[in-house]
Amino acid sequence: MSEPLSRSWTFPSPDLAVAVLAMAVALATVGCRGGSSPGLRGVLPAAQRGADVEAPESQALMSRWIGAPRSDDRVRRVGGLILQPDGWASKEVPTDDQRAAEFEAAEQLYLQGDLDAAERAFARIARKERPSGIKRFADSLTELEGLDDFDRRRSPWGMRSLYYLGEIRFKKGNYVGAHDTFEELLKEYPGTPHLDEAVSREFQIAQTWLNQVRPADDQPPLPWHARFRGGLPLIDTGGHAVSVLEHVRQNDPAGPLADDAVKLIADHYASAGDHESAGFYYDQLANDHPKSPLLHDALMSSVDSKLNAYIGPEYDFTGLAEARDTAKRAMQLFPERLTSTSDDLYHTLDLIADQEAERDYTMGEWYRSAGYVISAEYYFGGIVQKWPRSEWAEKARVQLAELAKMPRKETAPSKMMVQPGGNDPFAQGISSGNPGGLGPGTSIGP
Structure with missing residues (x-):
């Protein structure tokens, strides 16, 4: 007789099963208490743990990373651990005084004209203050108490560092980097007091890039090698300029430069021969900014663009x-x-x-x-x-x-589209000069 296809495995005896289960429980208990691994809490001296790691020896391993309870039953942030030559130690978090001193040193470099050193200093500060992915995930958990301890957006150092960093890159001619920095500033700090300055710089960057497409008489275009230093995008300078102008409109839709941005976009499309898109943006300027001083020019330009976009009598007359x-x-x-x-x-x-x-x-x-x-x-x-x-x-x-x-000659109308099971009034050949359809199986007259 052949062996069965599947066979259930059992312990030789119930005593052996109880012994294995007890051993597993013992190992799990020892591991959670941190007494068998050099990376657990139990082997760290109290001096190396820092003030943020004040927890009993029986504290679970995961609580070291997600927080420790405080006296008011709220979550307290516990700093991460770093490996040092003498063992594990808590990561030091700079205080507000240290941050202020670091920012003042970078600001002094900027005021002295050392833009390269100031750029490196402000970039280092902005990198430290940038919210991490965990912080962005925690923003969606606002119903949990204690998460305000993680919020670095309340500190002004990151916001001011990003603004100075964008200004330095703009003055150095790195317009691509300056635009990216200002966009990060407006995204991470929507209520920044530097909104007007950032939007104004973005508008100037767009004007500089549009000048590459249509150079003005009093402003020569940038050299071709500016693309390798961040002065110009690598490709499609006009398209990137339109994208920057769209950012100006989105970041400050009611600002003083919103209508000018729409006008520049429309003029760019009109000069490129895309009269349909130009008319669309001229209409947006007229509808979204009815009190703009550019309204009359926008209306007249809209008429011209739509006339130029018309192909002929065989096409759409809209x-x-x-x-x-x-x-x-x-x-x-x-x-x-x-x-x-x-x-x-x-x-x-x-x-x-x-x-x-x-x-x-x-x-x-x-x-x-x-x-x-x-x-x-x-x-x-x-x-x-x-x-x-x-x-x-x-x-x-x-x-x-x-x-x-x-x-x-009488023209028979085309058949109608009817629902399944419905009656077609023209299915029996009834023309437009005869009475309405009576349906299949019926007749007209006596």
Whole structure:
């Protein structure tokens, strides 16, 4: 007889099982008390543990890393341990006085003009004060008491160090590093008092990068080798400039530079030939900043961009309709400027009307060629009624005279989309001139 496929394993005797279980419990107890490993709490002298590690010998191993209880039943931060030549010791945390002294030394280097040494000093301070991944995870656990002891954002040294670090990199021409530093400052410290200065620096960085795409007469562009020193992005300088301007809008949407940032983005797209995107941003400036001094220029530029984005009568006419509404809005909001721009606006409205008439004429021609006489007469008649003095009205009258001689024929409507199990009123061949559908199996009349 063959052996079974599976066999359950058992202890030879119940006494042996009890002995193994007792040994496992004993080993676990010794390990938790920290008496058998040089890395546990039990082997550390009290002098080496520091003031933060005041716990009894029976304290669990994990409590050394997550905190020790205090007298008020709140969680107390316990500093990590570092391995020294004479054994394990608690990591020293600098006090506020030490942080202040280190920051003042770095600030003195900055005031003396030693930007390289000041940059290294401020970078070291910012790295120390940067919240760790554990800190960011703990921010989501605000319902637990005692986590405020971990919050380093209450200390001003990290915030001020990041601001000085961004200023130094900006003055040294490292615009890429300066932008990254200011973005970290605004992200880690949303309520920083340096918001206006940081946003202003980002706006200047965007202007410098846009000058590489369209150099101004009074401002020469940066040399090509500035890309290797952080002065310029490695690729797509214009795209990075637009991204920086978007950051200016997001970081301070109600600030004094928000409308200027939108205007620069729109001008960049307009100069690049992307008139559709340019019109989109000009409309954003007009809608989001109705009291901006750039409103009139934005409205006029929006009209021009939408006119340039129009391809022809065979394509979508929505852009021209929006341009017409924008031109009328400019005439209503700025009546005092009609004397200087009224001729251009009225000419723009006439041009839009001419394009619309051309579009209707093209549609009428298509219906005429397809044999839909009634639909063709609808479009040609609309041209004569809306624009009676245009050149397209004369052409439409000629077409209407020819259509009057053509025979009319009844056009059966296309079948309708109905739900499963529903009745199609046109399934029995009922035309538009007959009564409505009666459904399958029915008849009309007696």
